[in-house]
Amino acid sequence: MSNELFKRTVIIKTNNNITLRNDDYKITFDVPFDDDMDMNTAEVTVCNLTDSTINKLRRNDTITIEAGYHTDTGIICSGRIANVSTKHDGIDKVTTIEIKDGPDLASKSLTNKTYASGTRASYILRDLANTLGLAIAKFQIPNDVVYWEGYVVDGNITDAMENVAMHCGIGCYIHKSKLYIRPITSGDDLNFTLSVETGMLGSPEAFSESTEVTEEDLKYVSRSRMKVVYGKWYIMENGYKVNCLLQHRFQVASIVNLKARGINARCRVKRGTHSFDSDFKTELEMVEV
Template sequence: MTNPNYIFKRVTIIDIQGLNWNTTFNGNDFHITFEVPFDSDTAPNEITVNIYNLTKLSVGRLGKGMSVSVQAGYVGNYGVLSRGKLTSIRTYREGADRITELKIIDGMDVSAKTAEKNITFKKGVLGEVIIKKLVDLLGLRLTELKLPDNKPYPKGYIVSGKLMNHLITVAKDCGASVFWKRGNLVIRSLKEATSEICFLSEDTGLIGSPEYFADDSGKGYRAKSLLQHKITPGVLVEFKSRTSNGQYRARKGKHVGNGSEFITEVEVI
């Protein structure tokens, strides 16, 4: 099988770390395919990575719960697409190839965690105080917290039942969204500017023209480009094309790498 990485200078790196073993699978040495979805909701996304023709020894060392990072892009311009935990390993044959399929959860599924007893916050408590307490109770690592409106609760606030539901509610009261970004929890507004920006035009990898859409959740454009590792929820995307010229916020999409495609699909609003 011809390795397209040599031809197009593609980079794919899969790092896997366990308690007693870690390794790196490089796209220059193995045929690797992947699909990495991203979006702006609280449910962790499932990543799929396929590595071709691993030795039985390497497959035997893989185990559920290992940490996995997926990096991709091009020589001189690649980065992390996701960081998560390995949830399943399956090996099967396809013609002459033996394929090992890895399923990875990007983030943590804490939707079932509940408060052991009611937690009461005093009158006038600020949203940020509640959010930090909930994040701590959930055992999450919060890498970004930026609230457009640090709302006060004049009557106080009571936490009971599912903790994540309260986190989403309080963040929304404060004008922010709760989502996962490269395996890390982020609470911020998708409408607010970030320090990251991605310019998309024919010269920088835009494939075709962005397509306009309008639905119940908003309106914007769907676009496809050569793989852009910088594009994640909230990132500013600036188009220069026949159908769209302007700046938008990335809402969801996916990074896809296989033998024929090495692309990013994105929906912006």
């Protein structure tokens, strides 16, 4: 492998003109990402910042983490500062920064918001996204379900959006503070094959994931995506858990070719974590497409 792989580069920037580099400070991080509407929390630690710099790290400031090797770097986290705390660990003063990758939507709800008979899923999703004030990065609905009996939102808005998306066979998630609505089999093709030669660590581990479908949801969800187990219907996804050297290009919905002993599959990244401590790596869960 190129020697550049061993020149680990981390750059943290805020809108308050703070720039922190791992050449100057000891930095660690954990940056999770996934394809749902729940907000993710990343955590960064930086050793021995001055009090002046710590005081400039303010809640709700925007912050990014850029990581990679030498000049091959990219943004792996973009969000807002949620909390800053500092403690002493031996001779080091360790500052921990918590980062939220989107707005806090957990408390956003509606009471008996009713959509009329004949309303399409696309209208509901756009309307609910506008209610939440979310910027839409992608909006693709090949199977735009029609609710001939109408549709009622009574409770958490993000739960309702995920439910409508499931009916259409699409994903609905927030990534880097933007909303993505598109088919679960589509994504951003990296034209990249992940293998031992390109940074894979160890061997892929197969996994299977299921989501139970209610009687009401069965009116809309394609049965080709489902399996019956003991009389109940489940949406099934099969894929692999993989570890590799940190790769900033991997994010939610990245399309990657996976090649290992007995495996030659085209996959979509469902969730993962970029991390830096003693190791500089990316952990992925990807499903076959």
